[in-house]
Amino acid sequence: MSSKIENDFLLQTKAFINSKWVETTDDKFAVTNPATGDTIREVTNCGVSDYNEAIKTAHDAFEKFKQTTVRERAQLLENMYDLMQEHKQDLAKILTMENGKPLKDSLGEIEYSSMYLKWFSEEAPRVYGDVISSGSSNNQKIFTIRQPLGVVGILTPWNFPSAMITRKLAPAIAAGNTCVIKPAHQTPFSALALGVIAEKAGLPAGVCNILPTNHTSEIGEYVCEHDLVRKITFTGSTKIGKLLMGQSSKSKTMKKFSMELGGNAPFVVFKDANLDRALDGLINCKFGQSGQICISANRIFVHEDVYDEFSKKLVERIDSTFKLGEGFQEGVTHGPLIHQGSIDKVSSLVQDAKTKGADVLTGGSRASTLGPLFFQPTVLGNVTESMDIFYEEIFGPVAPLIKFKDTDEVIKRANDTDVGLAGYFYSENVATIFDTAEKLNVGMVGCNTAAISEPALPFGGILNSGLGREGSKYGIEDYTELKAIVVAP
CATH class of the missing domain: 3.40.605.10 (Aldehyde Dehydrogenase; Chain A, domain 1)
Incomplete structure (x- = not known):
């Protein structure tokens, strides 16, 4: 191009x-x-x-x-x-x-x-x-x-x-x-x-x-x-x-x-969710613009019953369709981070999570052969609250996966932050949809969609967002x- x-x-x-x-x-x-x-x-x-x-x-x-x-x-x-x-x-x-x-x-x-x-x-x-x-x-x-x-x-x-x-x-x-x-x-x-x-x-x-x-x-x-x-x-x-x-x-x-x-958006995949639809949403919401978006999914909560299937599909999609590179090159889907401070922060968060027990399902390090500001699209499994990545805005192409068991638990954990810009969830259950939409402590909610930002939307957050x-x-x-x-x- x-x-x-x-x-x-x-x-x-x-x-x-x-x-x-x-x-x-x-x-x-x-x-x-x-x-x-x-x-x-x-x-x-x-x-x-x-x-x-x-x-x-x-x-x-x-x-x-x-x-x-x-x-x-x-x-x-x-x-x-x-x-x-x-x-x-x-x-x-x-x-x-x-x-x-x-x-x-x-x-x-x-x-x-x-x-x-x-x-x-x-x-x-x-x-x-x-x-x-x-x-x-x-x-x-x-x-x-x-x-x-x-x-x-x-x-x-x-x-x-x-x-x-x-x-x-x-x-x-x-x-x-x-x-x-x-x-x-x-x-x-x-x-x-x-x-x-x-x-x-x-x-x-x-x-x-x-x-x-x-x-x-x-x-x-x-x-x-x-x-x-x-x-x-x-x-x-x-x-x-x-x-x-x-x-x-x-x-x-x-x-x-x-x-x-700032934001720390939760992305919740309930056990009755359409997993392919949730996967499409997460790919765009987490990895679009290499994760450098204020409303990017920051913590991905996946019900334990569908965790293995969802994480496998996510890794397969990333490995088969993503291409890092310079923005004018044919076929490139994801570019670099903006500056050295950004990539250093992302690298530090990933390293902290790995040290504290997170599993690297794909990626996990810099893509230095492409240039000093490229970081591999990364999926981390079994992320917990003990890790810095749970609480800090990542602003990079890293998806931390977190298992949960029930609705009350995941709402409490999703709201365990002092910012409230955006939140997303996927469910086919009407009761779950209305209950979760009301209880997520954010200014904007995407239900079965991650494409929330448009001129008609009143864009903004609550708390420290x-x-x-x-x-x-x-x-x-x-x-x-x-x-x-x-x-x-």
Whole structure:
């Protein structure tokens, strides 16, 4: 498969501020392909002064942009959607270059990413208020309206470098806000390509600003503390999410938050489950994107009566259909991990489990012949709570299998975590379905499916997995504030 980008203007290296492409400083940083280690290009390295300029620009632009009609904002998002569809091949190639995922997966992400633009172009006209009867006077009426917040600081990760931006940018624009985006330093090109899309779609100057930087901690803190930023939306770890909230408390502005944080998703296979269906779900949910997904299955509970059959089928499927490699190679199904820290963590978790008695059913080590960031798709048997892998988010291609005996036991063990993003289970029993769906302590449940994420879903978690919801009709509300108006004729 060719990695050649037909429209090179999509591969930008400068910051996008006030609808201009700006070489903000002499400082640059290299972005590498994690599969090959090759440098793609060097990118301008924005600092605090650049972010201050972008935030002020967004603040000034907000005064005019908030006056646009919902139909005007809907059209801008529709334009962006059309342009993403037009350039999806190039956008996917850029994504594969910097993230390492197979081109097929990158094409899937671009489609998924663009659908948030489509969805919120249709949600923009549906921001409603209410009329409430007064409890104190028949002569008074209470009205509520929703208004945009102002400048939104968007902080995004590397695992879905296109979709995690549009899932935040689209509702922000639909509601009438302006944005300053800090993409992950490992994957800035997908974000900057969206800047090209925004520019060509006709977004007014200052509405969307994108600044690459590898000063991650410093810039994150600065954006959170900036008085002109009214909302922070972040996808990443629970630890960093809490840190950002603490930093925001230093600002004179009380900020609104959307936080999509860490997960430890249970995946439960009951004894009456359709095993082939459960297997299909697990293959996608655990090993898709090489396990680097926040809603990836992290602990796989399998009823003891079907454990042997299910584990055997899982290993056979992996060994016969998976192919590790560079994302542009024909037939490759799984790519590398994103950086050295990721593969070191995965390797450490597997080693700890092996030391404490887990069985390696397939894989179990690095695939170093392919490159330093490749790890073999791995299945571990007889995993227990004594192992670190039971409690820590893996973020890699490792499936820990855990036996269970009955429903009450597995619900208790599945909920034995301080995070609650997603959970999955497979059963053909109606009573089990409704009981388990209610009792799993997570924000999103997949019953007989692992394909839960789409624009119509209110995406988000409970406990330490975050605040607010993204996508769905609820997603736009997090980018507005509610105003109550009391009218006495």
